[in-house]
Amino acid sequence: MRRMIATLTGATAAALIAPVLVAAGPANAQAAPANAQAVQTDPVSALKKQFKPGHGVKLAENAKIIGEGKNNRSIFSRRNGVLEFGTSGVTASDVTDKFSLAGAEEELKSLFGPSRTIMVKDTFYTSSGFYADALPEGKKWLRTKGDAIAPGNPAQKIIDPLEPATLKATLAHTESKRPGGTWDGVRTAVHSGKITLGELYKVSPTVRALLGAKPSAASATLPVTWKIYLGPDKLVRRAVSSWTQSLRGLTSLEMTYVNDSRYSDWGVKSAIKAPPAAQVADISELDLGEAQTEDPYIRVFKD
Secondary structure, three states, X not given: OHHHHHHHXXXXXHHHHHHHHOOOOOOOOOOOOOOHHHHHOOHHHHHHHOOOOOEEEEEEEEEEEEEOOOOOOEEEEEEEEEEEEOOOOEEEEEEEEEEEEOOOOHHHHHHOOOEEEEEEOOEEEEEEOOXXXXXXXXXXXXXXXXXXXXXXXXXXXXXXXXXXXXXXXXHOOEEEEEEEEEEOOEEEEEEEEEEEHHHHHHHOHHHHHHHOOOOOHHHHOXXXXXXXXXXXXXXXXXXXXXXXXXXXXXXXXXXXXXXEEEEEEEEEEOOOOOOOHHHEEEHHHOOOOOOOOOOHHHHHHOO
């Protein structure tokens, strides 16, 4: 396990995983607006009105990475938690991830074991069996800062509808609109369409953090298919996205990323705090042992 961690936290892993990913009570008035003005609000304005410190939204997310090689292995994850707002967007989150890795040996299953990540002001604190045996004695949380992808979660969303610019750019590519069923206790309209990876990179901090660098000319044209379900108050209740990237050259396969995120209890009260300092360690404190030469993310999907 230490060898896996060393590989994933090194420069080689950063260069490898980023292209693979190129991948934290019912709302009161918002759930059923009482006047016509609320109904007429556009989605971006409705979202920005939710950016109140001490309040947030609940997240339930399913994600899958499907390898299309001979063994057709896949990683499936479930993520649940609360996203807390500041005045300009999400500033804190507390989410738990659970993974299922079809057909993998026990060592790789432990790599993608359950994890909990708390984010406070761009600092991530993650507790996971992924690196538990490498933490110093008495430490339970690993701290990473800035735009780092939270450790242990390879199935990040590519479209984040809680980013105003991302929501605006995505909805601008709406190709169809129809009734979307009931989500979070309200009837929705589902907008659907496609947007390219390059367009998302320009507007989305989430995508820029996932990719780490501007996508190549070929990757920039990759289409991301999406569906966004809006309530009568124009708040997002569900967002589904999928896209496929060829890894031929790294491996002999393609990978498809599918994400289904549901948002509920808009305006829920939240007060997320960082874990106790005495229980936190930085990457420099990990006992990584001897590095291994083969990246475990690629091993999962090899032919």
